[in-house]
Amino acid sequence: MHIPDGFLNVATVATTCAVSAGGVGNAVRIANRKLGEKHVPLMGVLAAFIFAAQMLNFPIAGGTSGHVIGAALAAILLGPWASVLIMSCVLIAQSLIFQDGGLLALGANIFNMGIVASFSGYYLYRLVVSIMGESRRSQLIGGFVGAWGSVFLASVACALELALSGVSPLAVVLPAMAGVHALIGIGEGLITGGVLSLVLATRADLLKLRKI
Amino acid sequence: MKHSFLDHYSEGNSLIHRLDPRTKLITSLLFILAVTSTPPTKWPAFAIYFCLIAILLFLSRVPALYVLKRSLVIMPFVLLIAIFIPFFKEGEVAGSYNIWLWQVSVTYSGLQVLWNVVIKAWLSILSLILLTSTTKFTSLLKGLEQLKMPRVMVMVLSFMYRYLFVLVDEVMRMKQARDSRNFGKQQRMRTVANMIGTLFIRSYERGERVYAAMLARGFDGQMRTLDRLSFRKLDACFGTGFGLALILTNLLY
Incomplete structure (x- = not known):
């Protein structure tokens, strides 16, 4: 879902860069206030964790494989703003080191996989947990729903940006992107649920961290 | 590595x-x-x-x-x-x-x-x-900092760059352990989830240790370099x- 440079037109680039800069700026402010710059080493190691976790592929139907985005997981464990910060750093490093996603397209990529994915993942999780009550089962289901929703909505945002840039018509790109990612989202959901169940079983205190 | x-x-x-x-x-x-x-x-x-x-x-x-x-x-x-x-x-x-x-x-x-x-x-x-x-990458980060990128982000990025190699090594070891146990057969979703979960807990604990070690050496939220x-x-x-x-x-x- 990493959009390269050249796919988006100047108007879309400018809009998404402005929105993402605002979002990331706010995340920085909130992280500074609530965490202090002292917890930065921890955030850095967790950003490296998302990076490393993306190297583990999982099988999807039909012999293809996907890998986690990780935004929902980060948001559930640390809170949406922390997740925006971590995902932005991961995306910046991916763009600069691996050329995975463009430099000007960074605004759009941070918006899709950072802001949209973190917030949708976090609030879907909270919604499920508040409806079903605080329990192991509700947390796992919430994790699945949050992760699926985060991947799905991020792909919808990506499709909208491509269509607005005139790369391909909305009627084609939206079902294609959303359809593929509805499938990948199932994988992401199962993985996120699995990770949460392991964390709950071994270090449940980590899920009680103060969210930012 | x-x-x-x-x-x-x-x-x-x-x-x-x-x-x-x-x-x-x-x-x-x-x-x-x-x-x-x-x-x-x-x-x-x-x-x-x-x-x-x-x-x-x-x-x-x-x-x-x-x-x-x-x-x-x-x-x-x-x-x-x-x-x-x-x-x-x-x-x-x-x-x-x-x-x-x-x-x-x-x-x-x-x-x-x-x-x-x-x-x-x-x-x-x-x-x-x-x-x-x-x-x-380190000089790139230095440049980004001079170009007014928020300090927190520059620091998160520089920590990420340092620990990335350690964590990737960790992933490689876990993959090797998994493959030697199931003879390279198709892995199951549950195994991948457990690996990522273990990786998260290990990363988190490593982060805590790094932070404690830095505090012990007088870290006050400020990075100082010579170049x-x-x-x-x-x-x-x-x-x-x-x-x-x-x-x-x-x-x-």
Whole structure:
């Protein structure tokens, strides 16, 4: 879902860069206030964790494989703003080191996989947990729903940006992107649920961290 | 460690390597901006952009084959767009094919979109590869900090870069352990989830240890380093020269 440079037109680039800069700026402010710059080493190691976790592929139907985005997981464990910060750093490093996603397209990529994915993942999780009550089962289901929703909505945002840039018509790109990612989202959901169940079983205190 | 593939060749010593990271960051950004904003019909402009990149690549002495291989990362995205081309119905039809039940026609406007997107993405990727193959990641971060990127982000990025290698080694060991237990059979979703969960707990605990160790050594939220960046005459010449070339190309063609 990493959009390269050249796919988006100047108007879309400018809009998404402005929105993402605002979002990331706010995340920085909130992280500074609530965490202090002292917890930065921890955030850095967790950003490296998302990076490393993306190297583990999982099988999807039909012999293809996907890998986690990780935004929902980060948001559930640390809170949406922390997740925006971590995902932005991961995306910046991916763009600069691996050329995975463009430099000007960074605004759009941070918006899709950072802001949209973190917030949708976090609030879907909270919604499920508040409806079903605080329990192991509700947390796992919430994790699945949050992760699926985060991947799905991020792909919808990506499709909208491509269509607005005139790369391909909305009627084609939206079902294609959303359809593929509805499938990948199932994988992401199962993985996120699995990770949460392991964390709950071994270090449940980590899920009680103060969210930012 | 089995992964020296990150910022490969960045330790070299050439005219391009010696430029200030800020100069390289800003010129790359300008280059990508110029490429993205050029209309698709101005094909001489794209040829000139390519020549500019080729000259810089030659000066930096980074192997061309390596750059070419790395630049293929855009392929999945290009394919995603390519399958949509037949659906551009409007415009003059370039060719029409019958595939089983579907009548598929390729139009000129569709082909133009593909060419536009591919050439722009490819040129931008080439410039990014040039940037990272000639600049160490740490100096890149230093440059970003001087260009007013929030300090927290620069610090998160620099920690991430340091611990990335440690965690990737961890992942490799876990993969090896898994493969030696199930004889390389198709892994199950549950195994991957447990591996990621274990990785998270290990990373978190490592982060806590690193933080405690830094506190013990007097860390107060401030990073202090000795190396300074220097913006020299070479940077000014290169920056203006490259900028002028871009503007002229954009205006003339």
